[in-house]
Amino acid sequence: MELTEAIGTGAAICTTTAFIPQIIQIVKTRNTQSISLTMYSIFTLGVLLWLVYGLYLNSFPIILANAATLVLAGCVLLMKIYDVQKGKNKD
Numbered sequence: 001m002e003l004t005e006a007i008g009t010g011a012a013i014c015t016t017t018a019f020i021p022q023i024i025q026i027v028k029t030r031n032t033q034s035i036s037l038t039m040y041s042i043f044t045l046g047v048l049l050w051l052v053y054g055l056y057l058n059s060f061p062i063i064l065a066n067a068a069t070l071v072l073a074g075c076v077l078l079m080k081i082y083d084v085q086k087g088k089n090k091d
Contacts, residue, residue, distance in 0.1 A: 012065030019072035032080040033089040
């Protein structure tokens with residue numbers, strides 16, 4: 001593996017796994033009140049666009065990181081949307 005690929009893969013692992021504690025916290029507490037719906041919506045769209053960009057470049061680190069991040073950020077976003085619709089919190 002080239003140095004640039006190794007750096008990209010390391011960055012992908014760090015930024016992607018950073019979402020796991022947030023998901024665990026939400027699942028444990030069932031509380032998304034402090035999560036911004038607008039921020040997570042824009043962020044999730046940005047991650048989707050990064051994934052498409054990675055696919056066009058055929059860049060494994062970009063594809064892997066953003067596919068995984070899209071799933072994780074999408075989970076947070078869906079939990080937030082669910083809570084907003086149920087009236088548990090507002091954005």
